[in-house]
Amino acid sequence: MPPPLLSDVAAKSLFRPPEQMDKLPPPRVLTLMREHDWSALRAWRETHSLSRIEVANRLDLTLNTYLLLEDGVVPLCEWTAPFLEARLQIKWSIARQSPPLPSHEAASQYPLARRRGRARREPKD
16 A cells, blocks of 8 residues: 555544644653754654654655754644654654744754756746
């Protein structure tokens, strides 16, 4: 069975029961989050002794994209979090545990690539 697509998981997440959305992570994950000021996603990865590359491959994302999610540069929301939870088989809401805004330090680690040239316009018929 192929892994779920983001759009499918997002549609189903709108109808998730509230008790599943508000579940707290396991105590070990909470401890790592508090001790090291990590995101829920990173603490989960560390408790399972997985590398960033392994998790990125499970999510079918590039490593850079996964790093942006893990570091909180790209905040998780009610549409992206269920996709990650389904792919990683997480039974609690990682979006509820994420920091509300990314830190400036994390954002400065991954500068956005600059586009060269101007965007092309579509020819008019």
